[in-house]
Amino acid sequence: MRAARITTLDGPSSVLVTDVEEPDGAGDRVVIDVHAAGVTFPDVLQTRGLYQYRPELPFVPGTEVAGIVRSAPSGASVRVGDRVAAFPGLGGFAETVAVPGDAVFGIPDTLSFVAAAALPMNYLTVHFALTRRGGLREGETVLVHGAGGGVGTAAVQLASALGARVVAVTSSPEKAETARGAGAHHVVSPGDFRADVLELTGGAGVDVVVDPVGGDRFTDSLRCLAPEGRLLVIGFTAGEIPTVKVNRLLLNNISVVGVGWGAFWARRPDYLRRQWAELRPLVEAGVLDPPIGATYPLEDAATALAELDTRSAKGKIVLTLR
Secondary structure, X not given: OEEEEEOOOOOHHHEEEEEOOOOOOOOOEEEEEEEEEEOOHHHHHHOOOOOOOOOOOOEOOOOEEEEEEEEOOOOOOOOOOOEEEEOOOOOOOEOEEEEEHHHEEEOOOOOOHHHHHOOHHHHHHHHHHXXXXXXXXXXXXXXXXXXXXXXXXXXXXXXXXXXXXXXXXXXXXXXXXXXXHHOOOEEEOHHHHHHHHHHHOOOOOEEEEEEOOOHHHHHHHHHOEEEEEEEEEOOXXXXXXXXXXXXXXXXXXXXXXXXXXHHHHHOOOHHHHHHHHHXXXXXXXXXXXXXXXXXXXXXXXXXXXXXXXXXXXXXXXEEEOO
16 A cells, blocks of 8 residues: 655655555454545654654654545444544554554544544544633633644634634734634734733633643733633644743632643543544534645645644645545
């Protein structure tokens, strides 16, 4: 089968498409013929050896896919021929992938494979962030950084669906339009977002900050929080891991909350299926509909990763394989 592999740790340009052996369905694994694969920031980090999981070179990246079940073990929740989305965690940039049964989810017939491939990583992460770690309540106000990208648009859509007022932070007019399309009620720019947020909230601040960016905006994010507000740390696409002076937390009764979705469900595999059961009705109703910024054929995997690496992506980037 054809697959895109990371061959050296030199960034997206190190990804080469070649022929590799097909995976088998040993154990509880479901074999899926991949039609589309989502491109995520961890994939970019892996091209430089900067992600916490460092497989031996060469290896096939790709954390999320959508396609058709080729084979499934007895007792699996899906059957041969089913349309599914899945979270392999690795190996998704290939024509076929084998995935543990707990990480395979049936999808509605009305959902395209491209849209389905954009769901597992980002939407399950932000669902965990907003509902379990952030304790989001209807009527609260949420500030979303990087709101024009894949994680950001997922956070905007889900927070809005859960009844929150959403303020999106974006770096360009094009990304602002993407965030508005995802359901943001207000859009502000990174340079003066603190002042804009305080003006929009009448000085009260926001209840939740969703931060997949990190970097130098972290302190102002803390200053934007209302009493008992929560800053959700999802990632560091800006590259810099910020620090916090904990007296800020004490004085204002605010919290900085880590969002380690993968570490959480790794010990509770059934949690993924519970998440999907909560999200699927919103997907079927069209409330959750990933904004797709660009699609690329498998042969252009390096280009797709480079677009994400330069933070020029608007919405989700997806590879198409069939």
